[in-house]
Amino acid sequence: MKVEEKIKEYEKGIKKVLITAEEIQAAIKKAGERIDAIYDGRPILLVSILKGAFVFMADICRAVHVPCEIGFMCAKSYYEGTQSSGVVKITMDLDRDISGYHVVIVEDIVDTGRTLNDITKILKDRNPVSLRVVTLLDKPSRRLVDFKADVSLFTIPDYFVIGYGLDCAEKYRNLPYIAEFGE
Numbered sequence: 518m519k520v521e522e523k524i525k526e527y528e529k530g531i532k533k534v535l536i537t538a539e540e541i542q543a544a545i546k547k548a549g550e551r552i553d554a555i556y557d558g559r560p561i562l563l564v565s566i567l568k569g570a571f572v573f574m575a576d577i578c579r580a581v582h583v584p585c586e587i588g589f590m591c592a593k594s595y596y597e598g599t600q601s602s603g604v605v606k607i608t609m610d611l612d613r614d615i616s617g618y619h620v621v622i623v624e625d626i627v628d629t630g631r632t633l634n635d636i637t638k639i640l641k642d643r644n645p646v647s648l649r650v651v652t653l654l655d656k657p658s659r660r661l662v663d664f665k666a667d668v669s670l671f672t673i674p675d676y677f678v679i680g681y682g683l684d685c686a687e688k689y690r691n692l693p694y695i696a697e698f699g700e
């Protein structure tokens with residue numbers, strides 16, 4: 518198979534572009550200004566939840582102008598039936614004590630809300646000075662727990678989306694835009 522054909526095969530999963538790369542960058546610029554205004558020169562620690570938020574993290578950290586450190590953590594959720602919280606497992610933790618920090622969690626998407634609900638509880642228990650959540654996408658129609666991000670860039674319908682860090686079976690994270698996935 519030729520390279521072009523292989524790429525076409527890969528791109529079959531891209532049903533429709535929902536948010537272009539340009540729209541994402543414009544929204545990130547605005548979000549950076551909002552974060553600058555909230556913290557008003559105070560230093561922050563941006564905490565990205567891997568893997569989905571790695572692209573968003575790379576852009577949002579360059580859109581803020583307050584003194585900024587970065588950290589990464591990896592979480593997996595284990596839920597069955599109607600259980601709504603308490604079973605998120607940290608598979609890779611932060612490399613520092615967050616007490617004394619203004620922490621900003623950087624997440625790709627709030628779907629059921631369970632992951633962020635659990636992670637904010639876990640991080641609050643570690644006594645940061647403050648804790649806020651910035652999310653690229655929000656799917657409010659899917660919510661199972663009452664969770665609201667402090668800053669949310671785009672609200673989307675109940676579509677499974679890929680691109681800009683979000684995956685389907687680990688693929689499509691490298692797309693520069695957000696698309697609806699479909700086969």
Ligand code: IMP
Pocket residue numbers: 569594625626627628629630631632633676677678679683684685
């Ligand atoms: P939660 O349901 O809010 O706990 O979402 C947990 C995680 O599910 C998110 O951080 C994403 O990694 C993943 N997820 C939710 N919706 C989508 C989607 O439409 N595409 C890709 N990943 C998603």
